[in-house]
Amino acid sequence: MKITVIGTGYVGLVSGVCYAHLGNEVICVDKDVQKIATLKAGVIPIYEPGLKELADACMESGHLQYTTDLGEAIQEAEVVIIAVGTPPLPGGGADLQFVEAVAREIGANLNGYKVIVVKSTVPVGTNETVEEIIARHTIHAFDIASVPEFLREGTAVSDTLNPDRIVIGTKSDKAADRLSELHKPLTNQIVITDIRSAEMIKYASNAFLATKISFINEIANLCEKVGADVTEVAGGMGLDKRIGGSFLKAGIGYGGSCFPKDTKALIQIAGNVEYDFKLLKSVVEVNNHQRFGVIDKLYRALGSLQGKRIAIWGLAFKPDTDDVRESPAIEIVERLLELGAVPAVTDPIAMSNFRKLINHPSIQWSATALEAAQGADAVCLLTEWQDYIQVDLRKLEQVMARPILIDGRNAYSTKQLETGRFAYYPVGRPALNNEDIAIHEMI
Ligand SMILES: NC(=O)c1ccc[n+]([C@@H]2O[C@H](COP(=O)([O-])OP(=O)(O)OC[C@H]3O[C@@H](n4cnc5c(N)ncnc54)[C@H](O)[C@@H]3O)[C@@H](O)[C@H]2O)c1
Numbered sequence: 001m002k003i004t005v006i007g008t009g010y011v012g013l014v015s016g017v018c019y020a021h022l023g024n025e026v027i028c029v030d031k032d033v034q035k036i037a038t039l040k041a042g043v044i045p046i047y048e049p050g051l052k053e054l055a056d057a058c059m060e061s062g063h064l065q066y067t068t069d070l071g072e073a074i075q076e077a078e079v080v081i082i083a084v085g086t087p088p089l090p091g092g093g094a095d096l097q098f099v100e101a102v103a104r105e106i107g108a109n110l111n112g113y114k115v116i117v118v119k120s121t122v123p124v125g126t127n128e129t130v131e132e133i134i135a136r137h138t139i140h141a142f143d144i145a146s147v148p149e150f151l152r153e154g155t156a157v158s159d160t161l162n163p164d165r166i167v168i169g170t171k172s173d174k175a176a177d178r179l180s181e182l183h184k185p186l187t188n189q190i191v192i193t194d195i196r197s198a199e200m201i202k203y204a205s206n207a208f209l210a211t212k213i214s215f216i217n218e219i220a221n222l223c224e225k226v227g228a229d230v231t232e233v234a235g236g237m238g239l240d241k242r243i244g245g246s247f248l249k250a251g252i253g254y255g256g257s258c259f260p261k262d263t264k265a266l267i268q269i270a271g272n273v274e275y276d277f278k279l280l281k282s283v284v285e286v287n288n289h290q291r292f293g294v295i296d297k298l299y300r301a302l303g304s305l306q307g308k309r310i311a312i313w314g315l316a317f318k319p320d321t322d323d324v325r326e327s328p329a330i331e332i333v334e335r336l337l338e339l340g341a342v343p344a345v346t347d348p349i350a351m352s353n354f355r356k357l358i359n360h361p362s363i364q365w366s367a368t369a370l371e372a373a374q375g376a377d378a379v380c381l382l383t384e385w386q387d388y389i390q391v392d393l394r395k396l397e398q399v400m401a402r403p404i405l406i407d408g409r410n411a412y413s414t415k416q417l418e419t420g421r422f423a424y425y426p427v428g429r430p431a432l433n434n435e436d437i438a439i440h441e442m443i
């Protein structure tokens with residue numbers, strides 16, 4: 001099938017490469033001239049395991065092309081996929097300007113029947129707006145379909161090639177058949193539904209996963225007070241098939257380009273029809289608060305943070321990505337700076353993206369975990385990178401000024417900790433060797 005994917009971000013690039021890998025003829029388009037030049041040179045502008053190898057092979061086989069020429073790319077295609085960004089507006093709603101601009105371009109360039117797919121995450125009703133915009137600019141027939149994307153960053157290629165389901169929302173049998181044909185090699189689990197339900201499935205899925213995370217974080221906070229261990233609790237809960245064990249890892253809360261944005265957008269979608277989504281508002285509130293548990297524990301361990309060197313391990317919102325969008329590390333580092341601490345930050349690949357957001361003179365940029373920990377009063381693990389989990393704790397203890405380890409991701413086992421004398425503060429599990437100095441009301 002001839003496919004054009006508009007937008008070569010995490011979703012557009014990964015989807016385009018994977019469709020090409022399946023043997024389709026794919027053109028990936030972006031208006032960012034620099035990005036397309038980089039891609040043409042064989043360099044992948046995002047960190048995503050396995051993507052480069054797949055993209056190289058598809059380029060070599062001639063199944064994948066990159067261009068900035070949107071008009072020609074649209075004319076070449078049987079299926080046009082919109083995968084541009086829908087970033088949050090200041091009020092929390094989704095900014096649809098990129099989607100709408102692309103719709104106008106599609107309308108202006110249609111040269112015959114095509115299936116137009118909206119893969120970007122968009123509020124309910126947006127596909128209908130896209131349809132109207134295209135129709136206003138063309139005399140040609142076309143069908144519209146909502147095919148939301150469920151990939152996760154860091155595992156985007158394997159998620160795309162092995163999806164749990166493909167959702168196709170359309171009122172056209174022809175579009176449903178064509179898109180089922182395209183996705184059949186990936187899964188038998190193809191859900192054909194109406195457009196509005198497809199749009200809602202995406203938001204409801206993200207909101208539900210975010211709810212699981214906030215729920216387990218609340219249970220973790222309670223576990224700390226009653227002396228239970230949240231990892232045991234989550235393990236015991238997750239064995240119930242009705243609950244399921246995934247997305248029950250307590251920590252410093254969710255970040256990234258999707259959960260924070262999509263939960264707020266769904267609250268606004270509800271508000272627009274005078275529905276007060278109380279549960280989801282609480283999910284967001286719990287998440288916003290959860291990250292400051294790290295600061296609270298630093299206070300308990302150290303008292304005043306003025307002048308204290310605090311090593312921050314991990315800046316990305318999760319491992320295996322260089323994405324720092326809405327990473328809890330941002331507000332944690334900002335709070336440390338406000339409190340007069342000296343954050344010594346490190347991340348295997350997200351440092352330069354983080355530096356674009358915060359470049360305060362007090363921040364010590366460290367190349368390795370041990371360098372950040374050198375002379376530190378405490379280490380805070382914020383992203384569970386393998387390198388950090390496997391660090392030699394004996395060596396760590398030797399380089400630190402005080403052996404205090406705040407584990408924001410419950411990444412260390414009790415067995416690992418037996419080797420050192422760390423005052424250890426996990427999330428929702430009993431602390432070890434702690435002699436709390438001060439307990440402050442932080443928020
Ligand atoms: N990032 C994820 O993990 C993920 C997963 C599922 C769904 N989504 C959703 O998919 C959409 C895309 O997300 P992303 O993270 O890939 O975004 P992104 O910001 O990484 O990439 C968007 C790309 O679209 C390009 N673009 C914007 N306007 C354009 C135009 N007129 N013509 C051509 N290119 C244009 C931009 O230059 C950019 O390269 C969003 O709606 C997002 O919510 C994202």
Ligand SMILES: O=c1ccn([C@@H]2O[C@H](COP(=O)(O)OP(=O)(O)O[C@H]3O[C@H](CO)[C@@H](O)[C@H](O)[C@H]3O)[C@@H](O)[C@H]2O)c(=O)[nH]1
Nearest residue numbers: 149150151152153247248249251253254255256258317318
């Ligand atoms: O048990 C858990 C699971 C995740 N997280 C955090 O939640 C955030 C999001 O993680 P994850 O879902 O793995 O990454 P994303 O790439 O943001 O993917 C989510 O957002 C995408 C964009 O909409 C969707 O396509 C995916 O299905 C959805 O999982 C990260 O900060 C994680 O640290 C937890 O704190 N506890």
